[in-house]
Amino acid sequence: MKEPVIKVTNLSKRYGDIQALKGINIEIMRGEFCVIAGPNGAGKTTFLRILYGDTDPSDGKIFLASLSTPMGVMPQEAGLYEDLTVWEHVYYLTLLKGVKNCKENAEWAIEVAGLERVKNRLIRDLSGGYKRRVSLAQALSGSDDLLLLDEPTSGLDPEARKMMLDSIKDLHKKGATIVFTTHYLDEIEREVNRLVIFNKGEIIHNGDKKDIMDRIGYDYEIETTYEEGKVKSFERMNINFSVEDNTIHLYLPKEALTSELFSIIGQDITLSRPSLEEAYLKRVKDETH
Amino acid sequence: MKLINIVTIAKIYSKWQFRRPFTFFFIAMFMPISIIVPMLLLVPKEGWFNIIVGALIFSVIGGGISDVTLNVSFDREEKRNVFLITRNVKPVEYMLGILLGGASYTFVGAIVILVIGLIILRLAVNASQILLMLGLIAIAWIASANLGFILSLYGPKDYRLSGTLSDVLLFSLSFLAPVYYPIEILPLPLRYFSYMIYTTHLAILGKSILRSEPLSLFSLSFVLIFSLVLFMISIRGMKWKKD
Numbered sequence: 301m302k303e304p305v306i307k308v309t310n311l312s313k314r315y316g317d318i319q320a321l322k323g324i325n326i327e328i329m330r331g332e333f334c335v336i337a338g339p340n341g342a343g344k345t346t347f348l349r350i351l352y353g354d355t356d357p358s359d360g361k362i363f364l365a366s367l368s369t370p371m372g373v374m375p376q377e378a379g380l381y382e383d384l385t386v387w388e389h390v391y392y393l394t395l396l397k398g399v400k401n402c403k404e405n406a407e408w409a410i411e412v413a414g415l416e417r418v419k420n421r422l423i424r425d426l427s428g429g430y431k432r433r434v435s436l437a438q439a440l441s442g443s444d445d446l447l448l449l450d451e452p453t454s455g456l457d458p459e460a461r462k463m464m465l466d467s468i469k470d471l472h473k474k475g476a477t478i479v480f481t482t483h484y485l486d487e488i489e490r491e492v493n494r495l496v497i498f499n500k501g502e503i504i505h506n507g508d509k510k511d512i513m514d515r516i517g518y519d520y521e522i523e524t525t526y527e528e529g530k531v532k533s534f535e536r537m538n539i540n541f542s543v544e545d546n547t548i549h550l551y552l553p554k555e556a557l558t559s560e561l562f563s564i565i566g567q568d569i570t571l572s573r574p575s576l577e578e579a580y581l582k583r584v585k586d587e588t589h
Numbered sequence: 590m591k592l593i594n595i596v597t598i599a600k601i602y603s604k605w606q607f608r609r610p611f612t613f614f615f616i617a618m619f620m621p622i623s624i625i626v627p628m629l630l631l632v633p634k635e636g637w638f639n640i641i642v643g644a645l646i647f648s649v650i651g652g653g654i655s656d657v658t659l660n661v662s663f664d665r666e667e668k669r670n671v672f673l674i675t676r677n678v679k680p681v682e683y684m685l686g687i688l689l690g691g692a693s694y695t696f697v698g699a700i701v702i703l704v705i706g707l708i709i710l711r712l713a714v715n716a717s718q719i720l721l722m723l724g725l726i727a728i729a730w731i732a733s734a735n736l737g738f739i740l741s742l743y744g745p746k747d748y749r750l751s752g753t754l755s756d757v758l759l760f761s762l763s764f765l766a767p768v769y770y771p772i773e774i775l776p777l778p779l780r781y782f783s784y785m786i787y788t789t790h791l792a793i794l795g796k797s798i799l800r801s802e803p804l805s806l807f808s809l810s811f812v813l814i815f816s817l818v819l820f821m822i823s824i825r826g827m828k829w830k831k832d
Binding site: 352353354370371373375377378379380381383384388392393395396397398422438 | 591593594597598600601604605608609667668669671672673674675676677678
């Protein structure tokens with residue numbers, strides 16, 4: 301059985317009158333790909349900052365298992381040392397981790413983050429996307445056990461985002477525990493072992509992907525053009541649907557996909573499965589209302 | 590405390606001089622020299638000695654107060670300390686790294702001014718005078734850098750404002766205190782007040798070293814104790830955690 305690498309008990313954080321975290325309890329197991337999602341101001345970054353030691357909790361306990369290498373942290377907002385080259389930045393910050401083979405680790409991280417072409421350039425001359433890659437490289441270099449990544453893909457173009465995600469996924473496959481905050485659930489849908497949703501300082505969902513997909517309450521969504529007759533039929537069949545901009549959205553369990561239904565809908569049909577993002581949005585919406 | 594951490598941090602904070610050579614030249618050499626030249630033109634020859642010692646001290650404490658204040662305040666503004674926190678770098682290692690990194694370029698400027706001064710004054714110095722002078726520059730650097738730490742730790746959070754305050758402090762300690770001129774010029778009450786300012790003692794010691802005179806034990810004790818006290822205050826205030 302896998303052991304927890306992080307165990308948090310009754311964790312709270314207060315900034316003056318603002319309660320940023322309210323009694324958080326969570327265990328993250330070794331080797332998990334744990335995604336933390338939630339609206340802005342939900343407490344995700346505060347939670348991560350407490351985990352990596354940037355701020356103390358107001359209350360609660362944190363257990364961190366012993367790690368084979370120091371944790372790698374990619375903070376959301378931290379600026380870089382602009383007068384260093386990419387190589388110097390990654391190498392010096394690897395030296396400070398106190399690991400062996402710093403040069404090899406830094407070389408590897410630069411390669412993984414796709415920075416080889418710019419490794420001798422000054423940080424101040426790089427674009428925002430490349431700076432995010434440098435931030436990833438400094439987190440990866442010398443850290444292959446636990447990675448805490450705070451919105452690593454925000455502000456990146458699709459190509460850079462894919463490259464960064466591929467690097468993180470590779471590390472996960474090699475056994476690293478990944479804690480990853482994001483607003484883009486679609487991009488990591490396949491890798492997620494555990495989805496944790498924060499809202500207003502509380503965990504409103506903590507489970508595997510199946511848990512939240514089950515909670516959405518339907519297996520398929522069908523879109524069809526609005527017709528009065530169709531609406532009456534769907535009402536008669538007791539089908540869950542909504543109407544929006546001349547389109548009917550049907551939310552259906554697998555058993556409801558019958559020939560009778562398709563005879564009503566006809567050829568005009570778009571069928572899709574609900575995404576993790578939709579399940580997440582519904583969960584947050586349910587909690588808010 | 591790990592030496593490798595201190596040296597690595599020193600490298601991080603000293604690289605800028607190679608990347609911004611014009612800024613480095615301006616801060617370390619042009620600024621002090623630009624003060625020397627008009628003063629040498631205005632002041633009679635017998636006052637030149639004070640001007641050279643004043644410029645030397647101005648150069649060292651300028652690097653200390655201004656650079657350290659800006660480095661620490663800017664790190665806080667940019668939230669770069671998180672890189673050090675997550676690597677278990679101790680605040681004292683960070684402080685010593687910044688001290689070492691800043692010293693590497695401040696000393697270059699100070700030594701250039703010293704050499705220019707010795708040439709202008711046609712002063713021959715022996716090895717022990719050079720060693721004493723380097724020791725004095727080091728003490729001046731430590732005290733001033735710690736003033737920078739204190740200003741950035743206990744002063745305003747806005748790095749622009751703390752930068753401005755550091756400049757006010759620098760010019761007060763260099764020009765209002767008897768650094769560029771002999772303390773004997775001041776009326777007696779102000780002279781007593783000046784003895785409470787460490788740059789006064791740095792100037793007294795600097796002049797004594799270059800004149801091969803015995804060092805004032807009071808001045809030496811004052812700057813050593815002052816540097817130590819500032820260092821202790823800085824260490825107490827240097828914390829990673831933010832509430």
